Amino acid sequence: MLEEQAMITFLKKFDEHPFLVKINGHEHLIGEGAPTFTVNFKKVIPLKDLVTSTSLALGEAYMDGDLDIEGNLYQALDNLLGQMGKFSTDEHHLKSIMFPSSSKKNQKKEVSSHYDIGNDFYKLWLDETMSYSCGYFKHEDDTLYQAQKNKVDYILEKLYLKEGMTLLDIGCGWGFLLIEAAKKYKIKGTGITLSEEQYKECQKRIKEEGLSDYLEVKLMDYRDLPSDGKMYDRVVSVGMLEHVGRENYQLYLDCVSKVMKDGGLFLLHFISALKEHPGDPWIKKYIFPGGSVPSLREVMNCMAEDNFHTQDIEDLRLHYNRTLLCWEKNFKDHIEEAHTMFDERFLRMWDMYLSACAATFHNGIIDIHQILMTKGINNNLPMTRWY
Ligand SMILES: C[S@@+](CC[C@H](N)C(=O)[O-])C[C@H]1O[C@@H](n2cnc3c(N)ncnc32)[C@H](O)[C@@H]1O
Numbered sequence: 330m331l332e333e334q335a336m337i338t339f340l341k342k343f344d345e346h347p348f349l350v351k352i353n354g355h356e357h358l359i360g361e362g363a364p365t366f367t368v369n370f371k372k373v374i375p376l377k378d379l380v381t382s383t384s385l386a387l388g389e390a391y392m393d394g395d396l397d398i399e400g401n402l403y404q405a406l407d408n409l410l411g412q413m414g415k416f417s418t419d420e421h422h423l424k425s426i427m428f429p430s431s432s433k434k435n436q437k438k439e440v441s442s443h444y445d446i447g448n449d450f451y452k453l454w455l456d457e458t459m460s461y462s463c464g465y466f467k468h469e470d471d472t473l474y475q476a477q478k479n480k481v482d483y484i485l486e487k488l489y490l491k492e493g494m495t496l497l498d499i500g501c502g503w504g505f506l507l508i509e510a511a512k513k514y515k516i517k518g519t520g521i522t523l524s525e526e527q528y529k530e531c532q533k534r535i536k537e538e539g540l541s542d543y544l545e546v547k548l549m550d551y552r553d554l555p556s557d558g559k560m561y562d563r564v565v566s567v568g569m570l571e572h573v574g575r576e577n578y579q580l581y582l583d584c585v586s587k588v589m590k591d592g593g594l595f596l597l598h599f600i601s602a603l604k605e606h607p608g609d610p611w612i613k614k615y616i617f618p619g620g621s622v623p624s625l626r627e628v629m630n631c632m633a634e635d636n637f638h639t640q641d642i643e644d645l646r647l648h649y650n651r652t653l654l655c656w657e658k659n660f661k662d663h664i665e666e667a668h669t670m671f672d673e674r675f676l677r678m679w680d681m682y683l684s685a686c687a688a689t690f691h692n693g694i695i696d697i698h699q700i701l702m703t704k705g706i707n708n709n710l711p712m713t714r715w716y
Pocket residue numbers: 436440444459460461462499500501502503521522523524527549550551552566567568569572573
């Protein structure tokens with residue numbers, strides 16, 4: 330009873346929107362007004378765990394089925410995560426157990442743990458293009474598929490491609506951007522990924538599309554890109570910087586700089602945060618083990634060191650909120666098939682991941698930016714972004 334009381338007192342800090350907490354058959358109203366959802370605890374969570382990391386304690390309880398949301402999971406997370414700034418995480422305690430370094434070996438393992446869990450699983454809830462990054466909803470009624478096509482078209486336009494140019498895609502995923510670039514602009518493209526599953530699927534798609542003369546894909550860490558040749562007119566990297574790790578942002582940009590021709594264009598699309606922070610412990614432990622979210626100013630500081638000049642910066646935060654809500658809906662619509670691949674704990678974790686990320690974008694806890702930059706100066710580009 331004492332533990333239950335301590336837990337309720339702790340949860341009362343989430344007082345900005347009214348909701349009910351159910352525990353041991355008792356109901357407690359948190360906040361004021363009519364509750365919009367209920368958090369049903371089937372077990373008391375020790376106060377010590379809540380204080381050490383609220384995010385881990387609640388996230389793990391949800392995965393284990395010790396906590397259920399009655400009502401809409403996204404709405405509940407949207408309310409609760411918007412208030413997470415009131416809670417701290419004991420970083421010292423957590424560091425040793427879950428923040429591995431971003432060495433090559435660790436990163437390969439981390440990337441595999443996320444992307445090599447089966448292309449069939451990803452096919453269930455991504456769109457046909459297999460894009461695993463923020464779409465671009467140009468029109469209110471755009472489908473996810475259309476939004477992903479829009480995003481790639483938009484990026485390729487920003488890159489100002491011309492026939493015969495060389496394009497490198499760092500973190501090419503399942504290859505859709507490269508394939509579109511080769512079809513539309515007849516560029517010579519190279520994609521690199523650390524995921525074996527993506528690598529195989531990418532090769533298959535390139536062959537099926539008859540683009541083997543234009544495109545190649547390599548299973549390669551960005552740190553192994555050649556350091557002696559300015560080979561690429563254009564470089565693009567979408568949703569990959571988040572894997573690089575805070576200590577390696579400069580190294581990453583150095584590697585890009587070394588492969589680029591002078592005056593070349595680089596489009597960097599990444600999840601960002603207003604300020605530097607260590608990230609959410611639950612996401613780091615279960616979803617992206619070595620990941621970190623850079624602030625815009627951190628990236629720009631590193632850019633300056635490599636003589637990258639900013640052409641354009643665009644924010645796409647609400648587009649990622651919407652993309653994630655589409656993924657979450659697809660995931661729910663295919664939950665029966667997903668059940669044949671993974672256990673209940675994994676599926677609860679994935680549902681939580683997609684909903685929680687949608688909520689964090691909605692609350693501006695994280696953002697997404699595209700930075701278009703030139704390697705050195707290029708005076709031959711159009712003067713506005715509207716080209
Ligand atoms: C979120 S996915 C984005 C995929 C794709 N760009 C898209 O938009 O659909 C991140 C990609 O980064 C790649 N990646 C992560 N760490 C990497 C590294 N150290 N070197 C090369 N690729 C890496 C992953 O293999 C994956 O392809």
